Amino acid sequence: MRFTFFFREALRSLKRNAMPSFAAMVTVLVTILVLGVFIPIVQATTGAADEIRGKLLIDVYLRTDAKPADVARVRTLLADKTPNVKSVQFVSKEAAYAREKARFPDQYELLGKTNPLPDTFRVTPINPDKISEIRNSLLPVAGGGTVAVDPAIEEVKNRRDQTAKILEATNFIKITMALLASLLALASVLLIANTIRLSLFARRREIEVMKLVGATDSFIRWPFIIEAIIVGGLGALMAISLLAVGKVAILDPFAETFALIAAPETLNFGLLIAILLAAAIGVSAAGSTLSLRRFLRV
Amino acid sequence: MKTTQHKIPTARPSGQRPSGAVVKPVGARPVIGGASSDRVIEFRGVTKLYDGGDIGLDHATFGVEQGEFVFLVGHTGSGKSTIMRLLIKEVQASSGVVNVAGHDLAEIKRKKVPYYRRNIGVVWQDFKLLPNRTVYNNVAYALLVTGHSRKQIREKVPDILRLTGLSTKLHNYPDQLSGGEQQRVSIARAFVNHPPLLLCDEPTGNLDPETSIGIMQLLYRINKTGTTVVVATHDHAMVDKMRRRVIELSAGRIIRDEAAGLYSRDESTREFAVRMRGARLGQPEDS
Incomplete structure (x- = not known):
């Protein structure tokens, strides 16, 4: 009513x-x-x-002489012990070789059987704004330069200029x-x-x-x-x-x-x-x- | 005029009143228990100051018994409307006590005010009808508010509109009515709940003299059913003819409280109307 x-x-x-x-x-x-x-x-x-922004990645290159044990150790390091990591994708040196060879068949013909490419981890950050955090934790500043936290890591690249602009x-x-x-x-x-x-x-x-x-x-x-x-x-x-x-x-x-x-x-x-x-x-x-x-x- | 007259120089009434109808001596502190049971309105030393310093009412003390017909007279700004507004709790007293039917109005909480107002019928100079409702619905609204069923409304509204002489105007809107008719609608709305107290603030202020008599006749008829009626007006001629109790205000003070006098209470509405018209008109056209 x-x-x-x-x-x-x-x-x-x-x-x-x-x-x-x-x-x-x-x-x-x-x-x-x-x-x-x-x-x-x-x-x-x-x-x-x-x-x-989702396309922003960090590439972690391992040393060319890295053993499978090193690869596994770095993978755990990246996946479990590094902050701000959303996913880790492993690109083995063989896979990288095959892909690059497909892209530039002539050049790779000259190389013969030798593979100059390292094993690589592609790390996607959770928050693209803090992408440098990952880099800093993998390459802490020590003394005059930077030393990788793991001896198997050769280099960490995040194409800094581009990232900042994006x-x-x-x-x-x-x-x-x-x-x-x-x-x-x-x-x-x-x-x-x-x-x-x-x-x-x-x-x-x-x-x-x-x-x-x-x-x-x-x-x-x-x-x-x-x-x-x-x-x-x-x-x-x-x-x-x-x-x-x-x-x-x-x-x-x-x-x-x-x-x-x-x-x-x-x-x-x-x-x-x-x-x-x-x-x-x-x-x-x-x-x-x-x-x-x-x-x-x- | 056959009335007992008492000049009240201050707000504090003094002396005994032979008719017993009006003000009892009440000081700032009530002697025993406050209001007597049949006293509908009681003002004790009520002062109302408006924002900005205007004095609405200055230490007013008076009482109204059940079934009385009381006029409040005075010039504009003398405090008549302030008394009305205090009584419906539209404004609060600055000091003093306003009692209605034994309830101290200061103790009524804001949320309870609507329920309190349902016990009082109010009639205004400007009618205050709802413009987009018919006569019927204007009166019905007062019943809807109080939670009456549609069946009760269908019974009561035509009754009260017959009493107020509006049976043929049920489905008109207020702007299609004359001033007198609009005032009748507003009286019908005020009285449809049969409240024990009816307040009228300048009910004839916007009406011509003949229409005013019709309205006063209606109020008189309502008063005869036992409802206490308080009418604020500045129409002295009307008040003199009515021969009811008169409370006169000036600048917020009560300067005169004149008892009803020795008139016959059982005067019929017709006799009343004849007297009001000064018996010049012969037979009144309605009764």
Whole structure:
């Protein structure tokens, strides 16, 4: 009884205040539309940046005379005792030889049977930002130069200049995107909250009368919250259908052309819809509750 | 005019009142147990200072018995509305005690205020109707708030609207009604719960004299059902004709508390109306 009453009250006031409700709904629609376009762009960009960073590796070269025992020892050292290591891939000198020979058959013809290549471990870091940590732990600074922690390690390479540039560029992109995204989210919340405040302000007399007649705060509040949920939900649903049309009509045909869009982790459309819907409804309901507080103090 | 007159120079009333209807001598400290059981309203040394230093009420002390019809008169800013606002706990007294039906209003918690307000009907000068509801729904809202079922609402609302003479306007919106009709809706809303106390703040302030008499007649009829009615007004002519108890305020002080006098309590609504119109009009058109 209570809920149906509140629900009917909400629908009634939506009907009687059609214009402000419509304005609030359009605000939600536009905001969600902008967010819905922008969030995938942020995701795609940071996804691309992360992909580039994921390609950062450290190569650990062993001495050419390393025995299988040495290989096993270094593998444990890398996998278990070194910080920030995500995975270790072993490239044996034979495998390296075969690959290089396939790439440069003529040159390797000249070498004959001799194999100048060392056994190599390719180490993928957990956090690309701290890639130098791995290097420092394998080649601690001692005296004037550096000495490898294990005698079998000949050299540790992380192509330092390149790494620094990649990290810097991708960091910049990620920070910019995060900043833009949070600004946009903040603007959306403020815009929706303000629209709600305006429509409540127009009805503050009504709220005052309700209070003076002896209505409890929650009795007044619930219809407003339900109203906000309906407005927010409708606005978000319309925005999402527009987005879906946009995705089918514009994005999908180009998916093959643009690698960025096709990138697997770019976006999960279902999740995006759920987040946008929940955010629209949540912000509307919360905004309505907060704005009401002022007018309920009678 | 056949009324006992008592000039009260300060907020502290003195002397005995032969009619016994009005103020009992109550000091800053109550002698025994505070309010007597049939006293609906009791103000003891109530002062209200608004933010900014305006004096709303200055050491006001008075009491209203159950079933009384009391006028609060005075110029704008004399404190009439402050008394009303104190009574519905829209504002808090700066000092002193406001008792309604034996409850100290200062002890009612914010959350309980809505429940308290349901025991008081209030009528305002500007009607304060909900603009986007019909007459029927405006009155029904007061019942919905108190948790009445739809069945009860269907029974009570038409009854009270018949009493207030609005049976034909059920489905009109407030802006389609005249001022007098809107005020009747607001009285219907205030009285539909049959509260023991009805407060009217300038109920005829926006109405012409003839319409005002109709409204006062309605309030008189409500008072006859046993409801205590307090009317704030600055319409002296009306007050003089009504011959009820008058509390006059000036600059927040009670300067006169004049008892009801020797009129017949059983005056019918029709007789009342005839008297109110000064018997010039012959037969009143409604009763």
